[in-house]
Amino acid sequence: MKKKLLVLVSGLLLCSGCWDMKEINQLAIVDMIAIDRDENGMFNAYYQVLNPPSIEARRSGPAKAAVYTYKTTSPTMGRTLEQTGAVMSRNLYTSHLQCYVVSERMAREGLFKMANYLENYKERRTNVYAIVSEDxxxxxxxxxxxxxxxxxxxxxxxxxxxxxxxxxxKLPTRMKDLVAGIPFSRPTVMPIIQYTGDNAASLSDRLEDMNATKQSLKFNGGAVFIRAKMVGKISDDIKNNYYVLNGYATRKQEAFKLNGDTIAVEMRNIQIKRKWLAKDKLHIRMYTKMGLINNEQDKKLTIQNIKEMETAFNRTYQKKCEEFVHFALEKDWDMLGIGDTEQGRDRWKEVQVEFEIRSKLIFLGNTITPYE
Incomplete structure (x- = not known):
């Protein structure tokens, strides 16, 4: 597949491999697109375009908006693009698009129409992140x-x-990941974004407020999609274990207790291996090296103590994995993708899953003796 090369020459945007030649001052460079569908079935599309002069470093003068947001409304998704001609004097340019934001109510109705629209129109992109908004x-x-x-x-x-x-x-949360997951039993998980405030902080005086967590955006949990339709939500902890047990993640931080004291470690080089012991029994083995982040024990680290920490971690994480499977069965979501295998097709709930956790604590800090 040929890649398109974009070249800027004397104010013209040239695209090799295509016949398009566009003036820069005729384009609205889209940074983010948000889509909602209201109770009347109308699609509300928000196009956020860059305001280049405000992005440049400014040493003096008032703050200006780095982007401008344009809203269009249409009964069909395809016409939302057409409606932009009524609110802006430039053509949309989406090659630098950063992400899609989809409302929760639209996600619960299903994103088939959106996926088809993006795949059928050559200038729309599906290889960028997609997230779900609770607000x-x-x-x-x-x-x-x-x-x-x-x-x-x-x-x-x-x-x-x-x-x-x-x-x-790359997190498997792009629109193309959602489309690719439609025929599979394992759901696709997309991050959920929340707004920490009552009204949108759309004025530039927000930049003068020192409190960075007030009226801001944060990620909290994940949206579970089955066949491009949102079926529920999961916590960050479950979402993170989903990444680990499905072989996406190779690192993760974890905390556990040993004799009542809290210990925090970073799991590194996580390896997941699956083995079928019988028709109805799947064995999942996880091996990881660990680095010690925080140790609240008030005793010197010894070889015996390190072994105790490894054993405690193995026991704790095995229990967490078993709770993950129980949660998936309770929700009727094939979170491990067992139904996508030959042995588990159409019968993934009948398969018994057992875990074996092995760890090795090898990355230590500058001292092995606690301060007194």
Whole structure:
């Protein structure tokens, strides 16, 4: 598949492999798109476009909006793009799109129409992140973000940070991941974003407020999709275990108790291996190396104590995995994708899953003796 090369020459945008030649001042560079469908069946689309002069470093003068948001309404998704001609004087350019935001009520109705629209129209992109908003999408897309003043890029950088934290190259939460997961039994999980405020922080004076967690955006839990339709929500803990047990994550932080004292570790080089012991029995083995982050024990680390920590971690995480399976059975969600295997097709709930956890604590800090 040929890749398109974009070249800027004397104010013209040239695209190799296509016949398009566009003036930069004729384009609205879209950073984020949010979509909702109201109770009357109308599609409300929000297009957030960059305001380049405000993104440049400014040493003086008032703050200006880094982006502008345009809203269009149409009875069909395909016509939302057409309606932009009534509210802006430029053509939409989506090659630098950072993410899609979908309202929860639209996600629960299903995203087949949206997926088909994006796949059929050549200038729409499906290889960018997609997230679900618990709050009205107008609050999410019309909120100033700090540090990075472009909201779409801010959301993408947050998701990239989560991916690096789990050792994942790219979180499996793109629109193309949702489409690819339609024929499979294992659900697709997308992050849920929340707005911490009552009204959207859409004025630039938000940038002058020191309290960064007030009137801001945060991720909390995940939305579970089966056949492109949202069927429920999960907590961050369950979502993180979903990444680990399905082989996406290679790193994760975990805390456990040993003799009443809390110990926190970072799991590294996580390896998951599945083996069928019988027709109705699946054995999942997890091996991980661990680095000690926090140790509240008031005694010196010894080889025996390290072994005790490894044993305590293995026992604790095995129980967490068993609770994960129990949760999946209770919700009737094939969270481990057992139904996508030859042995578990159409009968994944009948399969007994057992776990074996093995760990090795090898990464230690600068001292092995607690301060007294």
């Amino acid at each position: 009205p999408v107008s609050n999410v897309i019309n909120t100033f973000t700090l540090l990075d003043r472009v909201p779409g890029r801010n959301i993408r950088l947050l998701l990239d940070w989560h991916a690096r934290r789990f050792g994942i190259n």
